[in-house]
Amino acid sequence: MKQTVTIFWHRRDLRFDDNAGLYRAQKSVESNDSDTDNAVLPIFIFDREILDKLPEKADARVMFIRDNVQKLADHYREMGSDLRAFYGHPLDIWKALLDEYDVKAIYVNRDYEPYAIARDKAVADLIEARGGSFHHFKDQIVFESDEVQKKAGGPYTVFTPFFRTWKKNLAERMSTLPNGEPVSYYLKPYPNGEYTDRLLQTKDHQPVPTLDEMGFERADDFIPPDHVTTGLIKNYDKTRNYPNMEGTTRLSVHLRHGTISIREKVRKALALNDTFVKELVFRDFYSNILQSFPHVVDAPFRPEYADIPWRNDEAEFKLWCAGKTGVPIVDAGMRQLNESGWMHNRVRMIVASYLTKHLLIDWRWGEGYFADKLLDYELASNNGGWQWAAGCGTDAQPYFRIFNYDSQQKKFDAKYEYVKEWVPEYGTPDYPAEPLIEHKVGRERALDVYKTALTAARE
Ligand SMILES: Cc1cc2nc3c(=O)[nH]c(=O)nc-3n(C[C@H](O)[C@H](O)[C@H](O)COP(=O)(O)OP(=O)(O)OC[C@H]3O[C@@H](n4cnc5c(N)ncnc54)[C@H](O)[C@@H]3O)c2cc1C
Numbered sequence: 001m002k003q004t005v006t007i008f009w010h011r012r013d014l015r016f017d018d019n020a021g022l023y024r025a026q027k028s029v030e031s032n033d034s035d036t037d038n039a040v041l042p043i044f045i046f047d048r049e050i051l052d053k054l055p056e057k058a059d060a061r062v063m064f065i066r067d068n069v070q071k072l073a074d075h076y077r078e079m080g081s082d083l084r085a086f087y088g089h090p091l092d093i094w095k096a097l098l099d100e101y102d103v104k105a106i107y108v109n110r111d112y113e114p115y116a117i118a119r120d121k122a123v124a125d126l127i128e129a130r131g132g133s134f135h136h137f138k139d140q141i142v143f144e145s146d147e148v149q150k151k152a153g154g155p156y157t158v159f160t161p162f163f164r165t166w167k168k169n170l171a172e173r174m175s176t177l178p179n180g181e182p183v184s185y186y187l188k189p190y191p192n193g194e195y196t197d198r199l200l201q202t203k204d205h206q207p208v209p210t211l212d213e214m215g216f217e218r219a220d221d222f223i224p225p226d227h228v229t230t231g232l233i234k235n236y237d238k239t240r241n242y243p244n245m246e247g248t249t250r251l252s253v254h255l256r257h258g259t260i261s262i263r264e265k266v267r268k269a270l271a272l273n274d275t276f277v278k279e280l281v282f283r284d285f286y287s288n289i290l291q292s293f294p295h296v297v298d299a300p301f302r303p304e305y306a307d308i309p310w311r312n313d314e315a316e317f318k319l320w321c322a323g324k325t326g327v328p329i330v331d332a333g334m335r336q337l338n339e340s341g342w343m344h345n346r347v348r349m350i351v352a353s354y355l356t357k358h359l360l361i362d363w364r365w366g367e368g369y370f371a372d373k374l375l376d377y378e379l380a381s382n383n384g385g386w387q388w389a390a391g392c393g394t395d396a397q398p399y400f401r402i403f404n405y406d407s408q409q410k411k412f413d414a415k416y417e418y419v420k421e422w423v424p425e426y427g428t429p430d431y432p433a434e435p436l437i438e439h440k441v442g443r444e445r446a447l448d449v450y451k452t453a454l455t456a457a458r459e
Pocket of ligand 1: 240248249250251252255280281283343346348349370376377378379381382386389
């Protein structure tokens, strides 16, 4: 006889504690099936639809995910259960699972990227056709797009009023959720640990696929810790803009893969530093934009920016990618990205501005390069950041405000400490004497090209 199960599918939530969808799966077994042998089976799928497209075999992201799936599997095993991890195409895996088990329901946390939405719809159709059900929950952000709306209805497209309403909503919900709800106030963690008896008990442990079995290799390990000091958060507003300091949290990789809970971080941040809360809310903002305006994935948010005649000089793009533009802060940023898989936010803004304005290269080229290299790559924030820099996004700086890289250098890395860390030949004859394009010349050219294209688009 087949084992009856409710499957919880981990994706961007590689943790056991404070996991909304997992909690609901555990509770569903309690409420509906106490007299059956139904139990929660957690799974993870190393998705070949994604992995087969990665250009490098030594990809630190795949390594990070695999390490954390192993940790999760070990944790489930300590509780007498197991996490079954598969390598393949999700629909094939699901068909096999539905044959192997009597699957009553599938539980997941929502993922808002177009690929994930289509994948989940196909899986939902599959189980529903066999009489089971598919349940999805909010977990990776605090508010979804239908929860932060303008007074007159509709999504915000400017961050500041979005943030104001976000905070108002939070304050209201913290006080009005009725007692007895699983979260008695809004950001309280889901108590997954209280329901371990609902997990499928098994000694039949199957190993998590190795990197080698999936065609990958170990990469340089550059993953920052998943906790930060109170001091860092308290001082965040004073330190966050200086790339030579350890002044930001580097939590982005963990937030990306759900190895930490956003609710936990917001809860702590609320008591410590409003600027830090604001940055966490930027994640919600860009996710909301992606949910409400999915066209941003491959087109500018503002349609009048669709026909900018980008120069798209391939040789210049290569120099930008390699950190050899002759602009010290741009080169330092690109080398930090290439060598460590992370770049400081201030410098992300500077390199993106330089590519799109000074070099007049399509923001999608830069977005794609970041997607290949960033350990914290996520579609919504990356797309939002690039469209902001190119001037074509929601809450974008106007096209005529063009970052002066010399002033940025003076303001945020006055002693060139960051530059010297990543560009050791800076200040020697080996470093280019001139930038690819000088600020004033690049600025004038960008203004001219943008203005002409926008005027034509508005006529
Ligand atoms: C061109 C460009 C591309 C970007 N691409 C990504 C990306 O692919 N993935 C990504 O997570 N962030 C991206 N960002 C946003 C930001 O640069 C990073 O989140 C931040 O640098 C991560 O470092 P941290 O964890 O130390 O951030 P902290 O300053 O410590 O901030 C804490 C957390 O808040 C969130 N956050 C902070 N700033 C932003 C922001 N501007 N937008 C959205 N979320 C923010 C992140 O989750 C971050 O981990 C991009 C920004 C730009 C300008």
